[in-house]
Amino acid sequence: MLAFVIRRLGVMLVTALVLTFVVFFLTNLPPNLEKLARSEGSVRMTDAAVASWLEEHGHNGSVFYRYAEWLGAAPGWVITDEKGVTRGKCIGQRDDPAMAPKFCGVFQGNWGVSTVFKKTVLFSLGKSMAATGWLMLAVMLVMVPVALLIGVLAGMREGSRTDRVLSTFSIATSATPEYVSGVILVVLLASPATGLSPLLAEWGWIGSKTLFMGTATSAMDNITFWNFGLPVATIALYGVGYIARMTRASMTEVMTQQYIRTARLKGVGFRQVVLRHALRNAMIAPFTVIMLQFPYLLNGVVIVETLFNYKGFGWMLVTAAGNNDIEMLLGASVVAVIFVLVTQLISDIGYVFLNPRIRLG
Amino acid sequence: MSSLIPESGWADMSEPLSWAAIFGLMAKQFWPVWVALTVTFALSFRFKRSLGLYGKLFDSPVAIVGFALVMFWVFTALFANVIMTFDPLAQLGSVKNPLPGAVVPEGAEGQYKWFLLGGDHLARDVFSRMVMGARQVLIIAPAATTFAFLVGITLGLPAGYIGGRLDTGLSFLANLVLAFPVILLFYLLVTPEIRNTGIPVVLAAVLFLIPIAFFAILFQSRFHTSPNKRNLYVGITLVLGLWAYSGLAFNADPLGVWGMDPNLLNVFVSVVFVNAPTVFRIVRGIVMDIKSRDYVAAGQTRGEKGWYIMLWEILPNARGPLIVDYCLRIGYTTILLGTLGFFGLGVTPESPDWGSTINAGRKLLSMVPHPAVVPALALMSLVLGLNLLADGLREESLKD
């Protein structure tokens, strides 16, 4: 078991390095850097000025070396200009160049400064991840129990009326991406002109103009049902359909197994057959699916945060990407990649634990 | 029926239309689709017993609904020129966001009188944009999915069949791509900067070569025993393939038949790149299952080469789950393309594709919903149709 985890961690590390390199490479392409130079320096710089700006800011040299610098595995660049002023990646504005550390990269906790937010990347990341954390937590709390319940209820009697209704529901929701369900939910529940809200307002049931709020910006400070309900529902809806379908498939398969017949013919009642004999076996596959759903949640988070203007991780990613904020984008990628890899690891280990056949095999 | 639909002389030209009239006029506008659907279903029901798996679809109500939805949009895409009421890019008047059923301000003679489903913030006709958007979506999504399948199959077959180091290497690469959050990948891959570096062209050059290799190997492994046939089939594959290749990947088709807008190429390559690893994993799994069958061993014991066994003994027997996944994946690709549009990536802003239109419409969503809701519902119904179709297919193919 230990050997397995170590091996997995090794593969994970390699994957993380390769992926961050790819991100580094793609964000530090010459056109991006040129754009950076013009936005940090001046828009009307000549090509020669751009080249010298880039050189002065350590953006020259091989991409591999710059990647290592960024990681903190190679010494940061140091340049002394004609005026005798020494500047470097690791030298703060008022620091003494002699005292500055040689290495300063991600390993040393120096993730750079965001050009858009004018704060350190770590600070901005921390803040936005906290916001997104609440969103994800709420989504999970809604999505997982609902999806499992729907899946199990539909799958325990394949072909029944309950099954048909619930399956159709899950297919419909898994066919509705977040940017569609979000739009529809807003129109139905958070628009003063259409949907439920005008009616409710007319009847005097709600004080404000709309039932739910169409933006979640206020949830940054104070989460309420009314400002957080729609974003959570939007992300959860898509996931519910997907997980419920997986659970149903797994459940129907388990229900046709010989050992379920054995249990039935032992005289075990239907409830107990489902709860004691089927459920655990049927949960193995959906568990993996749920864990692997996390990365996809990230997608939903980006869409929903953009749609509802909630300044979390996704919103920040979009803003950084839209504004050529290289350091921020790199930081966000590291987080996203590690997040995905960790969920994969948990999913693998959890699968082994849930499945005695592998655990003790 | 006809009494419900206001004929042009019948309705008051200066009054907006009622909802009933809007739906009536839309139904009328879609007439080529109804005709085509009727013919398709009539023929399919008539011959359903001799049409194999396709025929069996018509035994399952779920599949029928799914198929009808999908075919509705396919025919809409085909007959878009007839169906749409305006040029999807034309700006009609100066009023922003005209409501559904609103009258089009003064215009040329013989032009359509109403905004059936309203107009957007540039006063472009939402109905026509939705119809034209169907054509955009239904060209790119199936094509990108097909490419992703060819790439996934070509790499997944040897990974599953041969295994060992090859499998370890390819699986690592696949997992690498899968570990990338899709949205991040899009933000990195689908940018104007990337296009300037030529990376998409390089990627396309590699990815587009794989389908040609696939078909060439397919025929070579089957017909190597009779060189004449082999030369014919492999020759045709290479000529057609390389011709299209020159045009699609490098925009250098000497005859100018094949070509792809660089924006589109970028989107296309990214979508293939994201989908192929998943297909790879599915194919690999199925192959590992099938390769222990006796008919595979029979092929091996008569000295068949690996590619023959993979392509002609294993692949045809993996078709069931692959077809089901293909349907699902077209839906998923549609969603992905929508996502791209939603973030304004890749395609030009005036493009009528559904994702971009939703993006454009969402800014004023709570006040004027129709520019966003119409393409949203269109996209949802297409994906729903594909999912229902896949579900029905799976159910029917299991009944064998």
Added chain:
Amino acid sequence: MTNTIWDASQPILEIENLSISFFTRMREIPAVMDFSCKVMAGEAMGLVGESGCGKSTVALGVMRDLGKNGQIVSGSIKFKGRDLVTMGEEELRHLRGSEIAMIYQEPMASLNPAMKIGAQLIEVPMIHQGMARAEAWELARQIVADVRLPDPDRILNAFPHQLSGGQQQRIVIAMALMSKPALLILDEPTTALDVTVEAGIVDLVKDLGHKYGTSMLFISHNLGLIMDVCDRLCVMYSGEAVETGAVAQVFDDMRHPYTQALFRSIPLPGADKNARPLISIPGNFPLPHERPKGCNFGPRCAYFQAGRCDAGDVAMADVPHADRHASRCVKWDEIDWTAAPKARVVKEKAPIGKVVLQMDDLKKYYAVSGGAFGGGHAKVVKANETLSFAAHEGETLAIVGESGCGKSTFAKVLMGLETATSGTIMLFDEQVQSTPIQKRSVDTVSSVQMVFQNPFDTLNPSMSVGRQIIRALEVFHIGTSDAERNDRMLELLDLVKLPRAFAERMPRQLSGGQKQRVGIARAFAGGAKVVVADEPVSALDVSVQAAVTDLLMDIQRQNKTTLLFISHDLSIVRYLSDRVLVMYLGHVVEMGSTDQVFQPPYHPYTEALLSAVPVADTKVIRKRIVLEGDIPSAMNPPPGCPFQTRCRWKSQVAGGLCDSQMPPVQTLTDGHQIKCHLGADVLAQMEPVITFAAE
């Protein structure tokens, strides 16, 4: 236990005129028609028939577990006088597991993989008797000991996958016995197990039946097993019971043509491929919706009389002067049941020619990475150890052994799918041990071909039958044009006695036996000289087995083919082989002519194997030798002699040699080889396992 007052002189189970149908969207498919039978207290009733005859449906009908589509159409099933057909769900649930218990074919599949054995066992008395947990656990321990499993505590705390197949089946039996049911239904309980393991289970079932006084309904396709276990039997054909009676009566004085045909088609000791070949039943088993009018067996029956047999439904008729013996045949009292069969054709023995295949000291080791997590130390599996033998032209060499003995590995090495670790294989006059198949010439490849075991797997399901044969012809460079190859393909279909129209068919439209024939045609497409047949008939129904075996023999006679016949079924091996090679855990433990191997002196393993195979002949007396335990894993073979862990002769070898040293190969008379430490004096004392009762 439920306190039903029950008169023990009445039948425990009484099925009357039971009809069961399955309903599909298209039509109603009758699976069982007009079935009646009675099981008395303590009696073991056998249900025998080929696949699809409805025997399992009867069992599920008794359990009222027919699924969504199945339905009891008419008739009654009385258990201790109460009709199960009209019983409510709740009452039925109390009966299931407590009064009626069932044991299934696949032990692994019938145990819940995520629950410990103990939890699965104690559930039964806890549900039905409301027993406390601790008490139920104690009972479980006792019953696990009763089914002769060692170390009950460890077993109760184990998960199913940690036990071997034989142990799992014992657990399933223990589970069935937990509340001491009055009726036990066993549905092919040993089909998935190895022969020597099967023998142990059969013994156990018999003993426990006596010990607990349980009545049994024993379902099997194997007549020999039925004879071992049951008092009475009921032969089924195409949904109907065709003959029922006491085992000895039906076996010796059958009164139905199907029963007779069945017995004539199975290889019993005394059958011989040349002098007394088997008689296969012509035609095919009718599909449920294609059953003929009148007698279902009519179209295949040698005594068929138009106008009588196909006139209308045939009823069961009692055979007088016998104990509850009945037959569903209109002509049962007209047929001369003692007459010798007409169809028997004596065939000429094919001459045995020069050596075509010679193996010397062949070894094949595999490196297997241990553990599920990819870590751990690589283990070496010794799949084949010092395999040496020669096979001659026109000869049938049988390779006998149970799972894990290395017979399939040997086939792979011979075919070139794997290369040998060491040793030599001389094929004709070429050494091929280290030439993989890709490097072999087309001639070599086409001259060594294989017939596979599973008929449902042997043909590519998405390619037409003709196309598959033509592909083989193309690869073997036979014929110069498509037309020529097409003709050759049709000839091959003739050779395997299939209609030429089958060329256009897809494999799913063929029956198991027909698919196996196509497989044979494909193997002979390139004029194969050596054919490896890997259990070619073991998955087929008994009546079809004979036909396919005969076909193989006929082609062999014509082509002077060398046939390497891999099998675990000693009956068929004795019937068709010239020489036999017995393998155990990668070693050849005995080799010799068929007569030598089937008569003492035996290798101890051969002796046990012979004794384990059930023989459906009342005149044969078998010595019962039941081996302890299971076959060790090839990953972890015992030290010394591979068979020492289960050998009953071990004590006869002095100095514990068996535990420490690999036995030498002893050559007895005429090339008869035995790999054993036993001295010549002990071997000479061995008694035959099978003897015939004086007639």
